[in-house]
Amino acid sequence: MQSLICRLLVMSWALALLPTAVNAAPEKSSVAASSPAVLIFSHTTGFRHKSIETGVATVAELVRKKGMIPVASEDPAIFERGELAPYRAIIFISNTTKHADASGDWLVGVAADNFHQWLKNGGAVVGVHGASDSHFFQPWYGEMIGGYFERHPKGVRPGKVSVKDVGHSSVKGWSMTEPMMDEWYVFRNFDPKVNLIVTLDPASIGEPAGDPWPVSWSKTYEGARIFYTSMGHSYESYGDPKFRMHLANGLDWALGKK
Numbered sequence: 001m002q003s004l005i006c007r008l009l010v011m012s013w014a015l016a017l018l019p020t021a022v023n024a025a026p027e028k029s030s031v032a033a034s035s036p037a038v039l040i041f042s043h044t045t046g047f048r049h050k051s052i053e054t055g056v057a058t059v060a061e062l063v064r065k066k067g068m069i070p071v072a073s074e075d076p077a078i079f080e081r082g083e084l085a086p087y088r089a090i091i092f093i094s095n096t097t098k099h100a101d102a103s104g105d106w107l108v109g110v111a112a113d114n115f116h117q118w119l120k121n122g123g124a125v126v127g128v129h130g131a132s133d134s135h136f137f138q139p140w141y142g143e144m145i146g147g148y149f150e151r152h153p154k155g156v157r158p159g160k161v162s163v164k165d166v167g168h169s170s171v172k173g174w175s176m177t178e179p180m181m182d183e184w185y186v187f188r189n190f191d192p193k194v195n196l197i198v199t200l201d202p203a204s205i206g207e208p209a210g211d212p213w214p215v216s217w218s219k220t221y222e223g224a225r226i227f228y229t230s231m232g233h234s235y236e237s238y239g240d241p242k243f244r245m246h247l248a249n250g251l252d253w254a255l256g257k258k
């Protein structure tokens, strides 16, 4: 899997810039502290989405278009060794962990300490889809994201999403309601204080009519800007220009650019 990601990403990169950062287990980070780099992290110990490679490649392209260096990895040692300083942002793509027990949680101990320090030092996080389906035994993680995945109706369905924060850059150009195709999440421990950007009408996907389901939001955590969207289940999502813009501008927001 690593090699596939590397192959996807490395083709259009200047190899000289990042000789080791694209490897699964980089030695000492080769990204200079001043480089505008973004870590794209998709390590899984839980459900493995088939869309991860497409998601990583898509996000890497969006990062490159911003003049920043994308570094894709699935190696938790980056966190354990405290090699986060070069990264202006971390994009978690469906980095699921086990539901049954804490043995799949890797953001623990010194890895978690290093991550918290990075957040406090001005880090920024973008969470995509299964980023909320992760670290159920580390309550701070759900707090950081803004909620935990609870369930989803079966399959990918066309849904009607509504824009709640019309001024947010991640929905620029969207209509007040947009048809989107995805797997739709229900959350638990949802933080009602998040800034809701997009919601879903549950009736539009055949669920009982009721309160809109949160889909995308922004918040701050330990001073860091967090942007999360539950969309991004299928690789088709990443080909949708509306969703790509959502991710690209969501990242800009997290970076404090918008």
Ligand SMILES: [Zn+2]
Binding pocket: 049, 129, 130, 183, 233
């Ligand atoms: Zn999914």
